[in-house]
Amino acid sequence: MNTLRLRAGLNPGFASPPLAPGLGEVVTEEAVVLPPPGAKLHITPLVQEGERVRAGAPVACLRHAPAVCLVAPMQGQVARIDLMPGRILNEIVLFRDSETEGGTEVEQHDVSAAGSLPALRRLLQGAGVWPWIGRRPFGGMPGVDEVPASILVMGSDTRPFAPDPQLVLEGRHEAFARGLDALTRLTDGTVFVTWPHGLPTPRIARGGDRISWLLTGPRHPQASPGICLHRAAPAALDAPVWDLHAEDVAHIGDFMKTGRLSMTRHVHIAGSALAEARMVRTTTGADLRQLVQGLVTPGPHKTMAGGPLDGRSARWLGPRDRQVTVTPRTDPRPEPHWLIRALTSSAFPRPVIPTAALTQAFASALPAVPFLRALGAGDEEAAMRLGLLSLLEEDIALADYVLGTGGDLQRQLRALLDRIETENAP
Amino acid sequence: MTRGLWTRETVAALMLAALMPLALFWLWTSGLAGAMGLTFAIVIIGVWHLVFMLVRAQPPSLSALITALAIAMLAPEELGVFRLALGVSFGVVMGELVFGGWGRNVVNPATVALAFLGFGFPSAPWPAFDAPIAWAAIPAAVLGAALGIMPFALIVAAASVAAAALMLGLLTEPVLFAAGIGLVLLVADPVTSAATGLGRVLNGALYTLFVVFFAAGWSGAAPVQITVASALLASLAAPLLDDIAIQVWVSRRRRRHGRA
Numbered sequence: 001m002n003t004l005r006l007r008a009g010l011n012p013g014f015a016s017p018p019l020a021p022g023l024g025e026v027v028t029e030e031a032v033v034l035p036p037p038g039a040k041l042h043i044t045p046l047v048q049e050g051e052r053v054r055a056g057a058p059v060a061c062l063r064h065a066p067a068v069c070l071v072a073p074m075q076g077q078v079a080r081i082d083l084m085p086g087r088i089l090n091e092i093v094l095f096r097d098s099e100t101e102g103g104t105e106v107e108q109h110d111v112s113a114a115g116s117l118p119a120l121r122r123l124l125q126g127a128g129v130w131p132w133i134g135r136r137p138f139g140g141m142p143g144v145d146e147v148p149a150s151i152l153v154m155g156s157d158t159r160p161f162a163p164d165p166q167l168v169l170e171g172r173h174e175a176f177a178r179g180l181d182a183l184t185r186l187t188d189g190t191v192f193v194t195w196p197h198g199l200p201t202p203r204i205a206r207g208g209d210r211i212s213w214l215l216t217g218p219r220h221p222q223a224s225p226g227i228c229l230h231r232a233a234p235a236a237l238d239a240p241v242w243d244l245h246a247e248d249v250a251h252i253g254d255f256m257k258t259g260r261l262s263m264t265r266h267v268h269i270a271g272s273a274l275a276e277a278r279m280v281r282t283t284t285g286a287d288l289r290q291l292v293q294g295l296v297t298p299g300p301h302k303t304m305a306g307g308p309l310d311g312r313s314a315r316w317l318g319p320r321d322r323q324v325t326v327t328p329r330t331d332p333r334p335e336p337h338w339l340i341r342a343l344t345s346s347a348f349p350r351p352v353i354p355t356a357a358l359t360q361a362f363a364s365a366l367p368a369v370p371f372l373r374a375l376g377a378g379d380e381e382a383a384m385r386l387g388l389l390s391l392l393e394e395d396i397a398l399a400d401y402v403l404g405t406g407g408d409l410q411r412q413l414r415a416l417l418d419r420i421e422t423e424n425a426p
Numbered sequence: 427m428t429r430g431l432w433t434r435e436t437v438a439a440l441m442l443a444a445l446m447p448l449a450l451f452w453l454w455t456s457g458l459a460g461a462m463g464l465t466f467a468i469v470i471i472g473v474w475h476l477v478f479m480l481v482r483a484q485p486p487s488l489s490a491l492i493t494a495l496a497i498a499m500l501a502p503e504e505l506g507v508f509r510l511a512l513g514v515s516f517g518v519v520m521g522e523l524v525f526g527g528w529g530r531n532v533v534n535p536a537t538v539a540l541a542f543l544g545f546g547f548p549s550a551p552w553p554a555f556d557a558p559i560a561w562a563a564i565p566a567a568v569l570g571a572a573l574g575i576m577p578f579a580l581i582v583a584a585a586s587v588a589a590a591a592l593m594l595g596l597l598t599e600p601v602l603f604a605a606g607i608g609l610v611l612l613v614a615d616p617v618t619s620a621a622t623g624l625g626r627v628l629n630g631a632l633y634t635l636f637v638v639f640f641a642a643g644w645s646g647a648a649p650v651q652i653t654v655a656s657a658l659l660a661s662l663a664a665p666l667l668d669d670i671a672i673q674v675w676v677s678r679r680r681r682r683h684g685r686a
Contacts, residue, residue, distance in 0.1 A: 367621065
């Protein structure tokens with residue numbers, strides 16, 4: 001049964017040139033502070049345009065929860081603070097400081113006081129860790145006082161072209177263990193860590209009994225956070241679950257020792273419009289145009305933050321993105337004849353035919369057909385019973401791709417989640 | 427956005443490809459009469475698909491050919507043009523198109539059409555199948571299951587129950603042949619069979635059990651008639667079986683996680 005489970009899933013093939021050797025270090029000339037995708041953050045800016053900031057220095061805090069800060073990804077000058085009506089954050093653009101000498105200055109936090117749980121939370125919130133955390137149900141950033149029922153750490157990643165977290169963790173297992181220890185203090189439940197099947201799991205000295213390892217196979221979506229949570233610790237309305245990438249956990253581990261939070265991350269740049277794929281280490285909020293500069297083949301192209309399945313056209317790297325996908329941009333096709341349209345695309349949403357491919361697109365984790373029928377019919381109760389609350393768009397992106405529904409399923413999922421969230425709002 | 431290929435029409439085309447061994451062999455043995463019947467069914471179904479496309483903006487589907495094949499192979503003989511057209515129309519319109527086309531239907535249109543013809547015109551003789559045609563159903567089932575378009579669990583469950591019934595001497599050869607052809611043409615339909623793992627096992631087993639039950643207790647029934655009645659009842663039971671499977675799944679999860 002276990003081998004069956006580890007073989008579940010699909011590996012859709014996407015074209016991409018071979019990976020260039022080595023790891024590029026890129027700090028882009030411009031970088032931004034962004035809200036997590038889909039989140040509306042009312043903020044209070046803590047800096048003014050033109051001001052110089054250190055890497056990791058807070059540039060804004062949430063208006064209704066001043067403890068939660070958004071921090072500068074690199075040392076530089078605040079170029080533009082772009083707010084929407086209601087002081088909702090759109091983006092804060094920074095220009096890289098080229099004048100400083102003697103390396104970058106990184107914001108230093110006092111970690112000696114992190115002994116108590118409230119102090120630890122305040123420290124992480126103030127250092128800018130909060131936007132890195134994903135939360136389920138509904139997605140977005142965790143609330144300031146939210147206590148998760150459990151935490152999921154993604155030590156494996158099966159998305160196409162995703163950077164291997166194991167590569168990132170090389171030589172950083174001590175920091176990773178320290179980060180996990182900090183996470184065990186944030187929750188009363190278990191900290192689940194996904195780990196590739198066949199690799200030895202690291203020994204954790206402290207808090208090891210609160211950590212549970214989830215072995216995942218090589219096929220997507222086995223290491224998709226939603227599918228892992230669905231199997232191990234389903235999220236519920238009163239039991240939110242957080243998820244974090246292993247690299248961020250290692251950063252937290254280093255932060256707990258040195259008081260400096262690294263804003264770097266490994267990003268894999270891939271896609272069919274590239275001359276060569278690359279792995280780079282850059283900062284959060286990096287400028288995608290500079291990242292892909294020199295790698296793209298001539299011709300119009302589309303740069304997406306995220307993978308080929310769940311990516312979205314973007315100019316900047318989001319707080320939780322670790323992939324950049326560049327695909328050729330095709331001009332919108334001319335409108336076909338009305339009869340052709342009637343023959344091919346008049347029925348929306350398209351009916352889903354149950355096949356083995358669909359079951360595998362959910363890694364056999366849940367009854368896919370009844371779930372999709374509940375989504376299509378907008379049946380909240382049935383969908384929640386089948387595990388809707390653990391899932392987000394990224395988890396069903398594969399099903400959307402496999403069925404050729406062009407994003408319909410993700411839109412249906414989001415609409416249903418939004419409705420449930422509104423109905424259950426306090 | 428790039429797209430995968432498992433759309434409705436891909437599945438319909440693959441279903442057709444999987445049924446090709448059966449269809450070609452049947453056409454070869456039945457000759458001109460079979461070809462005429464198939465063409466007639468395709469025309470009638472095509473007309474209805476066209477009507478629903480123009481009136482209800484429902485895109486037509488290649489699955490019409492699968493329905494036509496099933497009806498042409500299994501419909502009672504000597505019905506005449508009018509009665510056959512009436513039965514096919516009833517099955518396709520009431521069984522499929524009024525629900526929104528293939529993919530949204532709850533019963534297989536061919537099953538509905540055949541049941542309508544069988545119950546409506548009981549004096550018409552049912553076709554009989556020889557061993558070679560029934561053998562051709564095996565590659566169809568294997569292809570369908572291997573491509574993932576026919577429910578593997580359903581086919582295995584139906585075949586296992588049939589094997590057990592054969593050993594107990596409950597199934598005669600003609601009934602077994604008809605039931606095998608009915609399995610690939612009517613029961614192993616991805617849309618209207620059960621959609622969960624356990625549901626599919628129950629669905630397949632239930633179909634064969636109905637066949638065994640009717641074969642034992644329905645005196646004077648033709649093998650194909652038994653097959654059609656079993657397929658109809660099994661597909662009507664599919665939502666119930668799915669519901670049972672989901673209840674079991676949810677209660678197991680509830681025990682493990684404390685919540686669904």
